[in-house]
Amino acid sequence: MSRLAPISGFPEYLPAQRAVEKRVLAILESTFELHGFASVETRAVEPISQLARKGEIDKEIYLVRRLHGDHGAEVAGDDLGLHFDLTVPFARYVVENAGRLLFPFRRYQIQKAWRGERPQEGRYREFTQADIDIVGHSALAPHHDTEVALVMVEALERLHRDLGLPPILMHANHRALVQGFYSGIGVADTLAAVQAVDKIAKIGPDGVTAMLTAQGLDEGQIAQILALASVESDGAGLAEAIGRLGIDNDDLTRGVAELTGLVEAVAAEFPGRITPDLRISRGLDYYTGAVFEIELTGMAGFPMVAGGGRYDALATDGKTTYPGVGLSFGVTRTLAPLLGRGLYTTSRPVPSAVLVAVTSEETRSQADAAASALRRRGIACEVAPAADKFGKQIKFADRRGIPFVWFIGEDGEQTVKDIRTGEQVAADPAAWEPPEVDRTVQVIRADERK
Amino acid sequence: MSRLAPISGFPEYLPAQRAVEKRVLAILESTFELHGFASVETRAVEPISQLARKGEIDKEIYLVRRLHGDHGAEVAGDDLGLHFDLTVPFARYVVENAGRLLFPFRRYQIQKAWRGERPQEGRYREFTQADIDIVGHSALAPHHDTEVALVMVEALERLHRDLGLPPILMHANHRALVQGFYSGIGVADTLAAVQAVDKIAKIGPDGVTAMLTAQGLDEGQIAQILALASVESDGAGLAEAIGRLGIDNDDLTRGVAELTGLVEAVAAEFPGRITPDLRISRGLDYYTGAVFEIELTGMAGFPMVAGGGRYDALATDGKTTYPGVGLSFGVTRTLAPLLGRGLYTTSRPVPSAVLVAVTSEETRSQADAAASALRRRGIACEVAPAADKFGKQIKFADRRGIPFVWFIGEDGEQTVKDIRTGEQVAADPAAWEPPEVDRTVQVIRADERK
Numbered sequence: 001m002s003r004l005a006p007i008s009g010f011p012e013y014l015p016a017q018r019a020v021e022k023r024v025l026a027i028l029e030s031t032f033e034l035h036g037f038a039s040v041e042t043r044a045v046e047p048i049s050q051l052a053r054k055g056e057i058d059k060e061i062y063l064v065r066r067l068h069g070d071h072g073a074e075v076a077g078d079d080l081g082l083h084f085d086l087t088v089p090f091a092r093y094v095v096e097n098a099g100r101l102l103f104p105f106r107r108y109q110i111q112k113a114w115r116g117e118r119p120q121e122g123r124y125r126e127f128t129q130a131d132i133d134i135v136g137h138s139a140l141a142p143h144h145d146t147e148v149a150l151v152m153v154e155a156l157e158r159l160h161r162d163l164g165l166p167p168i169l170m171h172a173n174h175r176a177l178v179q180g181f182y183s184g185i186g187v188a189d190t191l192a193a194v195q196a197v198d199k200i201a202k203i204g205p206d207g208v209t210a211m212l213t214a215q216g217l218d219e220g221q222i223a224q225i226l227a228l229a230s231v232e233s234d235g236a237g238l239a240e241a242i243g244r245l246g247i248d249n250d251d252l253t254r255g256v257a258e259l260t261g262l263v264e265a266v267a268a269e270f271p272g273r274i275t276p277d278l279r280i281s282r283g284l285d286y287y288t289g290a291v292f293e294i295e296l297t298g299m300a301g302f303p304m305v306a307g308g309g310r311y312d313a314l315a316t317d318g319k320t321t322y323p324g325v326g327l328s329f330g331v332t333r334t335l336a337p338l339l340g341r342g343l344y345t346t347s348r349p350v351p352s353a354v355l356v357a358v359t360s361e362e363t364r365s366q367a368d369a370a371a372s373a374l375r376r377r378g379i380a381c382e383v384a385p386a387a388d389k390f391g392k393q394i395k396f397a398d399r400r401g402i403p404f405v406w407f408i409g410e411d412g413e414q415t416v417k418d419i420r421t422g423e424q425v426a427a428d429p430a431a432w433e434p435p436e437v438d439r440t441v442q443v444i445r446a447d448e449r450k
Numbered sequence: 451m452s453r454l455a456p457i458s459g460f461p462e463y464l465p466a467q468r469a470v471e472k473r474v475l476a477i478l479e480s481t482f483e484l485h486g487f488a489s490v491e492t493r494a495v496e497p498i499s500q501l502a503r504k505g506e507i508d509k510e511i512y513l514v515r516r517l518h519g520d521h522g523a524e525v526a527g528d529d530l531g532l533h534f535d536l537t538v539p540f541a542r543y544v545v546e547n548a549g550r551l552l553f554p555f556r557r558y559q560i561q562k563a564w565r566g567e568r569p570q571e572g573r574y575r576e577f578t579q580a581d582i583d584i585v586g587h588s589a590l591a592p593h594h595d596t597e598v599a600l601v602m603v604e605a606l607e608r609l610h611r612d613l614g615l616p617p618i619l620m621h622a623n624h625r626a627l628v629q630g631f632y633s634g635i636g637v638a639d640t641l642a643a644v645q646a647v648d649k650i651a652k653i654g655p656d657g658v659t660a661m662l663t664a665q666g667l668d669e670g671q672i673a674q675i676l677a678l679a680s681v682e683s684d685g686a687g688l689a690e691a692i693g694r695l696g697i698d699n700d701d702l703t704r705g706v707a708e709l710t711g712l713v714e715a716v717a718a719e720f721p722g723r724i725t726p727d728l729r730i731s732r733g734l735d736y737y738t739g740a741v742f743e744i745e746l747t748g749m750a751g752f753p754m755v756a757g758g759g760r761y762d763a764l765a766t767d768g769k770t771t772y773p774g775v776g777l778s779f780g781v782t783r784t785l786a787p788l789l790g791r792g793l794y795t796t797s798r799p800v801p802s803a804v805l806v807a808v809t810s811e812e813t814r815s816q817a818d819a820a821a822s823a824l825r826r827r828g829i830a831c832e833v834a835p836a837a838d839k840f841g842k843q844i845k846f847a848d849r850r851g852i853p854f855v856w857f858i859g860e861d862g863e864q865t866v867k868d869i870r871t872g873e874q875v876a877a878d879p880a881a882w883e884p885p886e887v888d889r890t891v892q893v894i895r896a897d898e899r900k
Contacts, residue, residue: 005546006546007493007495007497007530010493010494010495011493012491012492012493012543013490013491014547014550014551015488015489015490015551015557018488018489018490018491019488019489022489033801033830034801034825034828034829034830034831035825035830035831035832036800036801036802036830036831036832037801038465038468038469038799038800038801039465039468039469039472040463040465040468041462041463041468042462043457043460043461043462043576044460044494044562044564044576045457045460045576047457048517052517060516061516061517062514062515062516062517063514063515063516063517064512064513064514064532064564065512065513065515066510066511066512066513066566067498067502067511067512067513067531067566080457081517082514093462096455096456097464100464101464101465102799102800102849102850104835106800106832107465112494114494114514116516116517126493126494126495136835141835141836143811143814144835147833269822349488349552350486350488350552350556351483351484351486351487351488352486361593364593372719375484375485378484379484380483380484380485380486381484381485381486382485382486382556383597385554385586385591385594386591399552400552
């Protein structure tokens with residue numbers, strides 16, 4: 001068997017790492033469902049014409065073709081490609097199924113996506129995204145912007161609280177606020193200015209100044225734009241801080257009110273987890289209201305782990321427009337580096353809480369029966385693969401991190417041994433319970449293992 | 451937005467259908483984990499040279515290439531393709547990670563796979579498989595054949611019992627039994643004979659006779675082969691039924707003993723769910739012991755939904771051989787036709803058990819607070835998207851199948867209404883409990899809805 005090296009950009013996990021990921025996904029799903037979001041999955045492929053519509057990531061698209069047989073022409077006259085995010089396929093799904101969905105439609109979607117980009121830490125060619133979106137039919141009230149922010153922050157807060165992942169900080173901006181402000185100071189191409197300011201973290205104020213100058217803006221306008229970008233405030237102080245810049249514009253007023261409401265609502269439930277950030281815009285042209293980016297705090301050099309916002313035309317079929325608001329959390333982007341650095345593991349790499357020992361192959365069926373009795377009450381267990389001495393069986397369990405070994409004596413008497421403490425007690429497989437913490441696999445932070 | 455038609459062979463589900471699938475997957479996962487199987491996922495792509503090794507399904511492989519940029523050469527000198535099953539990538543994973551896995555290694559793997567074949571009912575180009583395998587280092591005891599059979603039958607039995615899917619029947623055979631018998635009657639190329647007999651359901655005994663004749667077998671041999679293929683017996687009677695054919699061979703004797711033990715063990719726990727079937731072999735050359743196929747009973751024309759068996763060389767790195775035994779259940783192959791025929795749905799297409807009504811936008815925060823209190827106790831709910839009259843709110847919930855509507859009066863008094871019965875009672879969001887059956891989405895068989 002040749003070619004067994006990992007393929008760069010296509011991460012794979014060992015069982016313990018995968019168990020951490022499964023716990024993360026379960027927390028995301030249960031949070032999304034508690035808020036009424038329904039699960040949707042879309043096919044992995046879309047027609048290339050759909051994928052390439054936005055033009056930006058053309059060269060990262062993976063084309064899918066049959067190795068032999070009819071090359072191309074998978075759908076009449078069109079090739080297929082792997083989706084590079086979950087927004088494009090979801091927009092298509094909404095329009096395709098609009099008559100069978102109930103609006104506003106809340107969905108979450110946790111799936112892999114693929115991008116043929118040059119791999120580096122935090123960038124993957126195959127990666128799992130967890131998206132939530134709320135989509136309206138023709139209209140969608142602004143309070144849904146607050147709703148998706150609250151749901152995603154709650155989900156990520158649970159990852160912090162329950163699994164010990166680093167806490168997050170949501171940066172929130174509002175396109176109407178920023179573009180209204182720019183209009184108010186006489187900027188014609190407000191989108192171009194937004195896209196320049198979005199680069200401020202990378203290129204600094206001087207770089208942004210150069211870009212804005214090249215766009216024909218004067219010194220006074222640029223000073224105002226940089227003043228807005230450097231506003232630091234919580235939700236409550238936002239209106240006053242922006243008001244001091246002395247610009248009057250209807251979109252600005254509406255944007256300030258919406259962003260203030262959103263930030264205050266999230267901060268009320270999750271203090272310290274959200275901040276207005278008037279610099280971010282996620283570059284793209286389709287956001288029209290709230291814009292979100294989420295960072296993992298205390299992780300220097302880590303990329304943003306989630307982003308999203310409001311788009312007034314997520315999808316359209318020509319007649320009806322479907323406005324939406326959503327957030328996309330990069331599961332692989334977050335976990336793969338944390339797991340790769342060995343920061344998280346599990347209490348054991350197998351689900352089994354109990355190893356049922358086998359003393360001779362003739363009595364294996366007794367061991368099987370004990371295991372069945374335990375499983376009927378939801379206790380994961382496995383039966384020893386080979387009859388062996390007690391010491392070897394304990395060693396087998398120990399190597400796997402299985403905390404309990406179940407023994408059946410020659411007289412049929414059953415006992416269970418906690419191999420961590422050595423305590424061994426008589427036990428009935430139809431009644432014995434492990435401590436709750438041992439029932440399921442626990443996620444453990446590396447610094448807690450010491 | 452153009453091209454919104456479904457793509458043939460790439461099924462997608464509506465939210466209620468996806469909710470059925472999620473319940474199916476949850477039952478499979480929990481059963482596998484109860485038996486100590488750890489979750490593994492592998493990347494979607496493998497080098498073409500790996501995928502094409504077996505040669506059989508070459509023309510069904512989907513090649514993956516970047517749309518622009520360096521064509522081919524994704525791994526040094528090799529192209530990538532989408533995996534067409536979970537066995538090839540798992541074998542590669544075992545060898546690649548052998549030093550970090552504990553053997554016998556039990557894993558389950560639930561993932562999509564892709565085959566570029568001509569679509570027809572029961573065949574999909576994108577489909578989800580649920581595989582379990584146990585892999586040994588150099589050796590693997592035969593009782594693991596029984597173990598994987600028991601685990602998969604238990605999982606599928608739970609789908610029947612808990613969700614009302616059709617009951618299954620496992621067909622079990624044993625390569626050593628059949629090939630030993632064939633050797634015993636002087637057949638040289640026993641594999642070719644096995645592959646001919648495997649077609650008996652399709653081409654009948656006459657067709658098989660023609661194939662065996664072409665292989666140079668004489669009438670007496672063919673009569674014996676057809677006699678073995680037509681043996682009908684339960685586990686207990688198997689040795690006697692085969693003994694009547696008067697053939698003596700060591701492999702035959704061992705195969706009969708192993709198959710008898712396996713069938714009796716499964717039948718003891720799941721009466722009526724397994725039968726010896728000396729005709730099946732799954733055609734392939736790599737099975738060496740137990741061979742399994744699983745049918746959905748009462749579904750005429752339905753393809754086999756699962757299959758697998760024992761292979762003494764699942765993987766090898768040249769020095770060590772890793773024997774394995776496993777079963778692969780076709781989740782999409784089973785569910786997509788059942789869902790497509792409308793045989794299963796859910797009690798509601800959304801997770802929400804409660805709609806919290808909003809009487810005016812000014813009091814939305816009260817509704818949000820009630821919803822948060824319900825969610826803290828694990829009750830999924832959503833808040834009405836728009837303030838509206840009571841009747842409209844009830845209609846909104848009714849269209850979604852949400853059974854309860856939560857009202858907050860002008861005096862702050864809170865009530866909850868079961869919109870199916872009309873009963874409305876005072877309730878505290880920090881204490882009220884819905885009936886257990888309404889807490890989560892239930893899978894419903896179409897014939898139960900009437």
